[in-house]
Amino acid sequence: MILTTVYVLTGFVIGPLLGGLISGLDRILTARLQSRIGPPILQPFYDAAKLLGKEKTVVNVWQAFCAFGYLAATSMAVVLFFLRSDLLLILFIQAVGAVFLVVGALASTSPFSQVGAHRELLQILSYEPLLVLVVVGIYLETGSFKIGSVLTHPEPLLLKLPFLFVVLGYALTIKLRKSPFDLSTSHHAHQELVKGLLTDYSGPYLALTEIGHWYEIMLLLGLCALFWATHWVGMTILIVVTYFMEVLIDNVSARMNWRWMLGYVWAMGLTLSLVNLIWLYTA
């Protein structure tokens, strides 16, 4: 019981703190790649604090509902991850958050949020099947969807699921809103939709979506970590390398359109997943 409480609190509190730190690091790294110095590492926290202190303005009160729903769902997903629950269930709860963010954007009539919301739906459509297939691969290898059984698995999953790790990379790039998949809302100025999906979230509600995003970063990196769960050194190296690759890809690619994204991600992602899954079935 005490252990459960500890896990819940860890997921709930440490999750966003780490996620915020990672996004601070991300900003510094991105800046260095672009020959800038970049902000201090705690800048995401300063931003969130400042936004939280601003006047509440909304286009439609249901945006507040959606912002809270997004935060609740993403934090719940991270907490369940720390509780070593069912991976498929965690993905479903993560999807709830994504859907709330979209519904909140659709609640405004601004064409920027509307188009952003629809692009976000297409992004969900692109990565959601891939994430499920990654989890199915983990199930086939370990015999269970529960994270507990991944942790007790004797050898790193990466050795048996190399292609599925690449597939997870595609989903990660979309989910972290990195180029070339930052269609719905972008960290960069190469976006024609202002802030797209997030255009009409403002003040404290924007801060909530930001904090929710930190939880999501944690969840996805947690998924990556499962691929080398046998030793913490391997796990750290895997995460650092993966994240560095994400930042690198983000900085060297342009923003593409949704047709390309859907076609490319499904073609590559589904093929790689199938190859890896068939390999697991026959092995």
Add this chain to the structure above:
Amino acid sequence: MMTNTLTSTLVLLPFLAAGCCYVLRSNRVRSLVVLVTGFLLIISAVGLIPLTPFTLSAGNLLGVRVHDLVMVADFLLLFLILYFGFKHRSLVVKILSLLQILLVAYLEFFLIKEVPATGTIYCDSLALIMVLIVSVVGSIICFQAIPYMRNHEAHLRLDKSRQHRFFLVMILFLGAMNGLVLSNDLLFFYFFFEVTTLCSFLLIAHDHTATAIQNAVRALWMNSLGGAAFIVGLTGLYYQSGHLDLQLIIINASPGARVFLLSLALLCLAAFTKSAQFPFQSWLLGAMVAPTPVSALLHSSTMVKVGVYLVLRLAPAIHGTFLSQCVAIFGAFTFLAAAALAVGQSNGKKVLAYSTISNLGLIFACAGLNTPQSVTAGILLIVFHAFIKALLFLCVGTIEQHIASRDIEDMRGVYATMPLTALITVMGVIMMIMPPFGVLLSKWMAMEAAARSFYLILIITLGSALTVMYWARWAGTLMSDPFAGRFKPERQPLLTWGALGALSAGAAVLSLAAPWIYTRMIAPAMSGTYLLPYRASGGILENAAGVFAVLPLSVVAAVGFILSIWAVKRAAGARIVAPYLSGIQVTEPGMFKGPMNRLVKAEAKNYYLSSIFGEHKLTAWVNLGAGVLLILMLGGTL
């Protein structure tokens, strides 16, 4: 004795009440009859819970053997369908009904030597679940139909009310459904099967417009095809086993015998036509010309559920066969294809229709997969889909009567004029796609069950991603601007609020109670044929492969919901600003000051991606694919 009374209430009372609705032409009396019948059905269905399982043999009714009564009724029914074939000049209906008449006559007069004395009625947990759905959801829909039809006829400005015919068929439908799921003698099953075909034809044709009649005739011939497949299958089964006792057929299944498998494949084909699977989807899509309660009834608790019930019932008999695999692939294919077609639709009712076809496909996939988990998922999906789809249809019907459109684009900002209905609709959508609600619980089970078969899981994941897309889009559109300010529920008849409230609350409570439904109703239905797939304790469903903490998650979701509502309350005090339009903001809603100081109207519409998911792009290919799979299924048994 008790079981006798309750069963006859469930099956015969609707037939009597239907007659009353037709004869007594007073609105008040008819409403009273509908209400009393509905409540009696609900009470009787609930009363059956402690009595299940039981077997009854139909003896005599008024001194005549029930078997002979059903036989005579069967012929009358088929001749009636033949008459409609002549009346509407449909060659296919004529041929199919003649074929059925000949086969029934052959079966009754030449093949069947003695009438089985026992087990005409068999009620186990699966049948009980169906009876509960039919009686509860069906009755609620009939209640809501009372105010709806009053508005509907006022809108059409009819000289003479045709409601007596409408309620005649609606109530009859409920009786036929109860009879169907309780029948163990397949000839009884076939009779009720045909009654539902006729009822749906009459209901779709109710408004008597040219389109209504055209679509109703299409429904008639497609379902007659199902009926013909069914009776051919029955003949085969009788050849093989010498009786038509459903339970015995399942227990003594001989999946090695060709005739047996082919007969079951034909029954599956009949099930697919009833459940409007591809390539038979057009009858269900056409059915939306009828008044909305009809769609709600066809899509949720009756008609389309016949097919999935039949296949889930037969699943143990085809366990481990190629036929079972074919059913699984066919179902998964329909799940994906219907979800894709739903993405391309802006017509709200069509989205609902494709979503029904899609969900039924998933249930077929579960039945065909034929593992303990997947069958559990299939049964749960029937329950939750019935409640939520009925709710969503009634919501769309209510909205349609106000805004005179069923297009999703026209529902933009419907929250401003009818906030409570819009909220209930969004609630329905949320229950369709989000955990911890029942539909997602069943989908979780289905996916974990399908994970061992890579082609199935691939198709199902793609389908479920598309599903999220079309629902989320709709929910967002309903909540969109213009924003009305203070929340003030609109006025609606008490029966409308009652129906919407009962269905949404019912779906939510049942989701919470899913672990108990599993232990009380589904586990007994599975025992004997399947190993129990889950342990249920403390509101948590768990097995070695996965865990879904229904109760804890529901508590967390409830807390999250309350927090979010509190946030909405607080946001009501916040400054409401105009959406960002990238121009000089003006006070007129949706406008901004653009170049040359002119006012420009900002407009945005939803993505329907019809260049990819439009009917003109997909339907032909999907029908072709489904046809090939059906040929594979039938040919594979030979």
